[in-house]
Amino acid sequence: MNLSLNYLASVFNSTLRYMTPILLVCLCAGVCSKARVFNIGLEGTLLMSAFFAFLTQYFTRNIVLAVLVGMITGMAGTFIIAFFIVKLNGEPMIVGMAVNKFAQGLTTFLLQMIFHTKGTVSDTSMKGLTKVTIPGIKDIPVIGTMFGNLTVVDYLAFALSIIMFIVMYRTVIGFRIRCIGINPEAASSLGIRVPTYQIISTTLSGSFIGLAGCLLSLGSVTMFMQNISAARGYVALAANNLCFGHPIGALASSALFGFTTALAQVLQNSALKQQLLNCIPYISTILAMAVFNYANARKRRK
Amino acid sequence: MTEKIFEMRHIDKLYGSLLANDDVSIHLNQGEILCLVGENGAGKSTIMKILYGLEPPTDGEIYVKGEKVHFHTPSDAMAKGIGMVQQHFMLFENMTVAENIVFKNEIRNGLFMDRKRTIETVKALSEKYGLKIDPEAKIEDCPVGLRQRVEILKILYQSAEIIIFDEPSAVLTPLEVESLLDTIKSLAASGKSIVLITHKLQEVMAVADRIYVMRAGQVVAERLRSETDTNELAYLMVGHHPALRDISAPKPGEVLLESKKLSLHYEGRDILKDIDLHVNAGEVVGIAGVSGNGQTELELCLTGLQKPTGGQVFLMGKDVTNASVKEHREGGLAYISEDRYLWGSAGEGSLAENVLMAKENRAEFNRHGFLNQAAINNYTKELIRRFNVKAGDTDQKIRELSGGNAQKLITAREIMMDTPVLICCEPTRGIDIGAMEFIHDQILEKREQGCGVLLVSSELSEIMTLSDRIYVLFEGKIAGEFKRGSIDEKELGMVMLGGKRE
Numbered sequence: 008m009n010l011s012l013n014y015l016a017s018v019f020n021s022t023l024r025y026m027t028p029i030l031l032v033c034l035c036a037g038v039c040s041k042a043r044v045f046n047i048g049l050e051g052t053l054l055m056s057a058f059f060a061f062l063t064q065y066f067t068r069n070i071v072l073a074v075l076v077g078m079i080t081g082m083a084g085t086f087i088i089a090f091f092i093v094k095l096n097g098e099p100m101i102v103g104m105a106v107n108k109f110a111q112g113l114t115t116f117l118l119q120m121i122f123h124t125k126g127t128v129s130d131t132s133m134k135g136l137t138k139v140t141i142p143g144i145k146d147i148p149v150i151g152t153m154f155g156n157l158t159v160v161d162y163l164a165f166a167l168s169i170i171m172f173i174v175m176y177r178t179v180i181g182f183r184i185r186c187i188g189i190n191p192e193a194a195s196s197l198g199i200r201v202p203t204y205q206i207i208s209t210t211l212s213g214s215f216i217g218l219a220g221c222l223l224s225l226g227s228v229t230m231f232m233q234n235i236s237a238a239r240g241y242v243a244l245a246a247n248n249l250c251f252g253h254p255i256g257a258l259a260s261s262a263l264f265g266f267t268t269a270l271a272q273v274l275q276n277s278a279l280k281q282q283l284l285n286c287i288p289y290i291s292t293i294l295a296m297a298v299f300n301y302a303n304a305r306k307r308r309k
Numbered sequence: 310m311t312e313k314i315f316e317m318r319h320i321d322k323l324y325g326s327l328l329a330n331d332d333v334s335i336h337l338n339q340g341e342i343l344c345l346v347g348e349n350g351a352g353k354s355t356i357m358k359i360l361y362g363l364e365p366p367t368d369g370e371i372y373v374k375g376e377k378v379h380f381h382t383p384s385d386a387m388a389k390g391i392g393m394v395q396q397h398f399m400l401f402e403n404m405t406v407a408e409n410i411v412f413k414n415e416i417r418n419g420l421f422m423d424r425k426r427t428i429e430t431v432k433a434l435s436e437k438y439g440l441k442i443d444p445e446a447k448i449e450d451c452p453v454g455l456r457q458r459v460e461i462l463k464i465l466y467q468s469a470e471i472i473i474f475d476e477p478s479a480v481l482t483p484l485e486v487e488s489l490l491d492t493i494k495s496l497a498a499s500g501k502s503i504v505l506i507t508h509k510l511q512e513v514m515a516v517a518d519r520i521y522v523m524r525a526g527q528v529v530a531e532r533l534r535s536e537t538d539t540n541e542l543a544y545l546m547v548g549h550h551p552a553l554r555d556i557s558a559p560k561p562g563e564v565l566l567e568s569k570k571l572s573l574h575y576e577g578r579d580i581l582k583d584i585d586l587h588v589n590a591g592e593v594v595g596i597a598g599v600s601g602n603g604q605t606e607l608e609l610c611l612t613g614l615q616k617p618t619g620g621q622v623f624l625m626g627k628d629v630t631n632a633s634v635k636e637h638r639e640g641g642l643a644y645i646s647e648d649r650y651l652w653g654s655a656g657e658g659s660l661a662e663n664v665l666m667a668k669e670n671r672a673e674f675n676r677h678g679f680l681n682q683a684a685i686n687n688y689t690k691e692l693i694r695r696f697n698v699k700a701g702d703t704d705q706k707i708r709e710l711s712g713g714n715a716q717k718l719i720t721a722r723e724i725m726m727d728t729p730v731l732i733c734c735e736p737t738r739g740i741d742i743g744a745m746e747f748i749h750d751q752i753l754e755k756r757e758q759g760c761g762v763l764l765v766s767s768e769l770s771e772i773m774t775l776s777d778r779i780y781v782l783f784e785g786k787i788a789g790e791f792k793r794g795s796i797d798e799k800e801l802g803m804v805m806l807g808g809k810r811e
Contacts, residue, residue: 178420186401186412193399197413198384 016152018269023157024227026265027164028053031219032243033261034164034171035085037252038212041175042205043188044089047103049216050240051110052084056220058114061231062121064133073225074136074160078217084110085213089206107240115233129230136160136225158226160218167215171254184208216240238289245292249299260295267291312339313375314471314502315360315391320369322355322526329355330366331526337471342493342503344513347523347546348741349711350699353506356523357473361393362386373471392464393473396480398456400448406455407431407444410463434466439495454485461492472496473504478512479738482600482767490516508546508741510539522546547742556753559777559793562590565625565730565761566611566642572619573606573785580606581785584620588730588761593752595776596765599805603785604765605647608734611763612644613637625729638667643726645719647734647765649712653719656708660700661689663707664722696721697747713744720748724755731755734765749775769798769805783807 032049039046060077064070088106091097115125122128136158145151175181187194187201195201219239224231242264249263250256271287313336322330330352337343345353358364360371362380371378373389380386383393400409407427416427431444440458448456457477464472474493478486493516497503507513513520514534522530522545530545566588573581581603588594598604609615611622613634621630624640632640646652654663665685669675674685689703698717700710707715720736733752737745752775755762766772772779779796781788781804789804796804 177422179415179417179422180420182408182415182422183412186404186408189401189403190399193401194412196383196395196399198382198387199413 012149013152016149018266018273019153020155020157021269021272022262022265023154023161024265025268026261027161028219028222028226029239029243029246029264030164030168030257030261031160031215031222032240033246033250033257034167034254035081035209035212035215036243036247037171037250037254037257038175038184039085039089039209040247040252041188042184042208043191044092044205044209045099045103046085046088046092046209047100047241047244048084048088048106049103049243050236050238051103051107052081052088052213052216053220053223053240054107054110054114054234054236055084056080056217057224057235058117058220058231060217060221061128061224061229062117064135064225064229065128065130068133070134070136070225074218074221077221078214081215081217081220082210082213085216086206086210089209093202093205111234118231118233125233127230127232129228133229135227135229136221156227158222160222160226163218164222165258168254168258175254180208242288242292245296249295263295264288264292313337314339314373316372317356317360318370318372320356320359320371321367322352322359322364323367328526330359333369333523333526333528335521335528337502337504338519339502340497340500341518342497342505342516344517344520345504345506345523346508346510346513346520346542348508348743349713350741351523351546352526353523354475355526357393357475357504357506360386361391361473387467387469390468390470391473392467392469392471393475394457394460394464394477396475396477398460400456400459402449403447405444406442406446406448406451406459409448409459410434410444410466412463414467431462431466434462438462438465438492438499440492452485453480454482454488457481457485457489458492461496469501471502471504473506475506476508477505478507478509483769484599486512510542513542514539524548543742557757559592559756561592561777562759564588564623565590566732566763567623568611568620569623570620571607571610571617571622573603573610573615574618579785581610581617584785584787586780586787588763590729590761591756591759592777593756593762593764593775595772595779596763596782597769597772597779597801597805598767598782600767602782602805604734604767604782606785607782608644608647608732608765611732612642638726638728641729643723643728643731645723645731645733645736647738649716649719650708654707654715657706659704660693660707660710660718661685661703663718664689664692666722667726668722692718692721692725696751713740716740717744717747720751724751728760730761730763732763732765735767736764737766737768737771745771769801773798773801781805 032053036046036049056077059080060073063076064073067073084106088102091102092099118124118128138156138158139162141154144154175185183199184204187199187204191201223235243261246257246260246264249260267288271284274284275281316336318334320330320333321328333352333356335356345357347353355364359366362383362385373391378389401412410431411427416423416430428444435442440462442455442458442462448459451459477489481489490512493503493505505516517534520532520534520537520542521528522542524546564587568584568586571581571584572579584607596604596607606615610617613629613632613636616631621628623629624637624642627640629637629640650656665674669680674681686703693700696717698714698721700714700718707718710718716736723731736748736752752762752764764772764775777793779791779801781801783805784807788807791801
């Protein structure tokens with residue numbers, strides 16, 4: 008009994024660790040969708056953030072600086088996307104895909120140039136993000152496992168979803184951003200500078216992608232490998248769709264994807280083929296979207 | 310001597326080579342209701358857009374309270390106390406009424422929205438001007454009349470003193486129009502100065518103090534309400550007296566379109582209940598009623614766009630109850646829908662493409678799957694000429710046409726389908742007298758040819774003029790059937806509101 012409880016606790020723990028990067032990206036996607044900037048370049052932005060955060064840590068061994076660089080990369084990527092879409096009237100699909108492809112190319116290229124490898128870089132002497140140990144909890148058997156191994160940024164992710172709720176739904180700025188997303192013409196007819204709001208709000212939220220990138224390359228493992236983001240940007244996009252850009256809803260939808268990823272890992276020891284298991288998070292994405300959209304369409308028809 | 314709150318002197322406005330405003334000089338007095346009347350394209354909206362800072366004038370001067378102004382954006386105009394209720398509402402759909410009203414000048418508590426005070430302020434504002442609203446209702450749940458009220462409150466919240474209404478009644482039901490006119494009067498009584506742009510002369514006579522008539526970009530007349538009447542205004546607007554129609558006696562032939570016990574049940578409500586109606590060859594049958602009493606659903610059921618939940622529809626004697634739209638059209642039905650942009654046309658499509666719709670498989674336009682562009686363009690040009698549509702080239706977007714001209718082109722397309730049955734819904738909503746007369750002529754011409762026309766309209770005078778027979782729709786049921794001349798407008802109005810004929 009004790010064993011199986013511990014087992015469940017470790018699944019819970021994996022769920023938390025898998026969900027936080029998705030949650031952070033999802034929070035950025037939420038701001039983008041509320042401000043009506045259709046951003047599918049989350050994936051590429053995430054990949055670049057993970058890379059530059061890792062690179063900074065590798066050479067400076069200064070974790071605060073590494074996180075900062077990650078956040079700045081996230082903001083830069085999001086700014087480029089928002090600027091091209093809002094100011095230069097670019098087709099959002101093309102702009103987003105361009106950033107994704109660019110990120111893949113750039114990170115692979117720099118990996119080759121700097122580390123002379125096409126695969127994985129790690130350095131055992133390198134430290135990742137600071138792990139948080141809550142005194143007292145650590146030694147309680149089950150609960151200790153549930154909340155073990157989480158970094159500052161993991162906790163920050165949860166806090167951010169509450170903070171973002173307050174920002175978006177309680178403050179004047181959030182109110183204006185949501186209004187702009189609903190009807191940009193109406194907002195500008197009242198003399199609001201819509202593009203400025205759109206670009207600044209999405210760019211700032213890009214820092215969340217930066218934090219997610221840090222979690223990938225400096226979180227539970229300290230390493231960078233090619234395509235380390237592994238479609239998490241797209242999964243976050245789907246998660247954002249499920250929660251309609253609501254920061255608290257983002258907790259639930261990213262938990263769903265965190266859990267399915269954890270499940271895939273748990274089942275590794277079973278008879279199921281590895282390739283099949285790797286599909287679980289993605290199949291569940293498709294299923295969740297289908298079920299959710301169907302239910303939604305029905306509700307709207309009423 | 311009353312004070313002039315604004316004055317525009319010798320305004321010219323050029324769009325390319327088109328002179329939209331030609332030496333227009335107008336002014337508004339404090340507390341006055343001024344009406345600008347004229348046909349579509351007469352330049353009345355243009356002159357107000359200039360005043361509201363949406364368009365710069367090519368030439369001329371504007372004075373607000375004696376001070377010369379240059380507006381570059383609506384914000385400049387708003388800062389001088391000028392607000393405009395646009396035809397297309399500028400609202401945030403899933404925000405509340407109160408949130409919409411305070412946007413940009415939010416009531417805040419530091420960084421945060423102060424919800425309680427927002428609601429209180431909006432409530433106080435609505436009470437002050439007698440404009441009843443629920444501050445916490447979502448806009449998406451508000452009917453059009455309420456949304457307009459929110460637009461008005463929005464302007465009042467920004468403490469505007471001059472309020473411009475651009476064709477405010479075009480989107481409203483008759484009851485809503487009445488309450489709007491009351492609102493306008495009470496706003497003027499409370500000291501606001503009002504400009505009302507319209508081409509509905511009954512409204513003008515109901516509220517105006519003073520009237521400018523515009524035609525072809527110029528002010529052709531200035532009248533006090535007390536010294537004019539609708540006849541004179543109509544004459545001044547169009548430049549000639551509206552033709553009186555001589556309608557021949559109906560020669561009804563066989564039944565072309567018929568519904569038997571047609572019902573539509575939706576979410577526990579009867580939208581349509583046991584509708585028995587028929588349209589014979591050679592007659593125009595009107596469906597009268599206050600909008601929202603099932604007209605839209607009736608037209609959808611009759612055209613195959615919506616499957617009824619009970620009863621039957623017969624077209625040319627054939628049961629088409631569950632047939633597709635295509636089968637309806639092939640069976641002899643053409644349809645002018647009530648919303649010309651939502652269903653009647655593809656706004657972004659060219660004139661030629663819109664004319665081609667439903668004719669794309671005809672041999673003269675389609676050779677083995679390839680479109681014959683030359684033939685299509687020639688055909689479009691012919692329709693534009695014959696139906697007197699003011700349009701540029703055939704590859705112009707239909708959305709760029711004025712409402713009246715777009716409607717003429719859609720009417721042309723449907724009439725040229727050459728079908729025995731034509732259903733027209735609100736064929737003249739929001740268009741000017743000239744285009745309206747033209748479309749009415751087309752409908753009567755269709756009747757002369759021995760076709761059956763079903764006319765759905767919330768415009769009573771239209772129904773009264775054109776229909777040989779009238780069905781009144783009330784709460785989804787037929788509340789009465791009347792032959793031409795057997796009922797007057799007042800009695801019909803009673804039946805429409807659910808009353809019995811006196």
